Structures are given as C-alpha cells and as structure tokens.
Amino acid sequence: MGDVDRRPESAEALVRSLYAEHGRSLLAYATRLTGDRAAAEDVVQETLVRAWKHADDLTSGKGSVRGWLLTVARNIVTDRARARAVRPAEVAEIADRPPVEGDHSEAVVNSMVVLDALDQVSPEHREVLVELYYRGRSVTEAAKELGVPPGTVKSRSYYALRALRTVMGPGAEVAR
Structure with a gap:
C-alpha cells in the first residue's frame, strides 16, 4: 500500500486496508515494545481506532503511513507505561490463599x-x-x-x- 488510496470509499475501508498491509508489522512492533502479545493486540486495535479517527490526515499524502502508525503505537505503549507508573501499588495477595489462575x-x-x-x-x-x-x-x-x-x-x-x-x-x- 505504501501510498494510501487518496479517495477511500470510507474511513472504515481505509482502516481495513491499513490493517491488511501494516497489521502484521504493527503487531510485531507492539509485541516487541510490550513483551506481551495480548497487550500488543490492544495497542494495534487502539492504533487502528486512531487511524480511523484521523483518516483525513492519513489520506492527505503527507509523510509515511507506516511511520505514522508506528509512532502512534509507540505513543500508546508509552502512555500506558506512564499510567501504570503513577498507579498505586496493588495489595499483595494473602499468603495463605493459592494464587489466582490466569485466564486460560x-x-x-x-x-x-x-x-x-x-x-x-x-x-x-x-x-x-x-x-x-x-x-x-x-x-x-x-x-x-x-x-x-x-x-x-x-x-x-x-x-x-x-x-x-x-x-x-x-x-x-x-x-x-
């Protein structure tokens, strides 16, 4: 895709085409940044939502679409890390209870x-x-x-x- 279709039928069509072309590399990049596949999928989804909201900017032809997507993904990861850093520490689990099993x-x-x-x-x-x-x-x-x-x-x-x-x-x- 490199160049975004300057006349997308809709913002939704643009996002679908962005995902088709850049989804895998965006997920790989987000996974590398987060170290967690599930968190990376959330980052990709949020990145595509922002692309949908800013479809006009992406179709204007200014700059690299992939660069824009990767920058947005990096900013989302950074924002989430900052939000976690300011959150108070959670109370430790009670020692006599078995740990809660993760989602399987x-x-x-x-x-x-x-x-x-x-x-x-x-x-x-x-x-x-x-x-x-x-x-x-x-x-x-x-x-x-x-x-x-x-x-x-x-x-x-x-x-x-x-x-x-x-x-x-x-x-x-x-x-x-």
Missing part, C-alpha cells in the same frame, strides 16, 4: 486450532506428532511405539511440522 482461554483456543490442523495432515504425520508432542515421547520411544525406524520418525516429524505450518497459515507458531 487463549490456551483453549490454541488447542482447538492445533487439533483442527492435525485433522488436516496425513495419518502418518499426525501419529508422529501425537507421540512426540502430545505424549512427550523421545524419538526412540515413538519409533518403537509406531514400529518404524527412528530416522523415519525424525523425517516424518520434520515434514509433519511443515504441513502443520502450511495448514495453520502464515504467522502460526509451530514447535521447531
């Missing part, structure tokens, strides 16, 4: 995505991945369980992970 919804969604992807690879690849990653077996143990040589397990796991990456799409994090 992301892990559930990730499991569902991986299970769906596993259904789309060959049975031989699925078997190897289940033995190595789900059951936690070594290559030798998996080979014995599957009745194939260890070299076959290694080869199948390599190609199985490549197939999973293809099925899950770009940007998917699959074990290496």
Whole structure:
C-alpha cells in the first residue's frame, strides 16, 4: 500500500486496508515494545481506532503511513507505561490463599486450532506428532511405539511440522 488510496470509499475501508498491509508489522512492533502479545493486540486495535479517527490526515499524502502508525503505537505503549507508573501499588495477595489462575482461554483456543490442523495432515504425520508432542515421547520411544525406524520418525516429524505450518497459515507458531 505504501501510498494510501487518496479517495477511500470510507474511513472504515481505509482502516481495513491499513490493517491488511501494516497489521502484521504493527503487531510485531507492539509485541516487541510490550513483551506481551495480548497487550500488543490492544495497542494495534487502539492504533487502528486512531487511524480511523484521523483518516483525513492519513489520506492527505503527507509523510509515511507506516511511520505514522508506528509512532502512534509507540505513543500508546508509552502512555500506558506512564499510567501504570503513577498507579498505586496493588495489595499483595494473602499468603495463605493459592494464587489466582490466569485466564486460560487463549490456551483453549490454541488447542482447538492445533487439533483442527492435525485433522488436516496425513495419518502418518499426525501419529508422529501425537507421540512426540502430545505424549512427550523421545524419538526412540515413538519409533518403537509406531514400529518404524527412528530416522523415519525424525523425517516424518520434520515434514509433519511443515504441513502443520502450511495448514495453520502464515504467522502460526509451530514447535521447531
């Protein structure tokens, strides 16, 4: 996109095109700044909301769109860090209570995505991945369980992970 369409049909169309072109790099930048994927997604969303509010500025042709987006994202991260710094410290948890478990919804969604992807690879690849990653077996143990040589397990796991990456799409994090 580099140059924004000077006559977008609407501010919403502009934001969609900004996200399509700059979303991944914006998320990577925000993740690097925050160190937290969920916080980075919030920063990207807020950045795109601000882009929507300032659509006229972005379509004026002055300056780099990507530079504007990255600057806004950096400013949002800075503002949030400053806000946290002035907030009073929270009361420590009571020692005799177990710590509160974090939200596990992301892990559930990730499991569902991986299970769906596993259904789309060959049975031989699925078997190897289940033995190595789900059951936690070594290559030798998996080979014995599957009745194939260890070299076959290694080869199948390599190609199985490549197939999973293809099925899950770009940007998917699959074990290496």
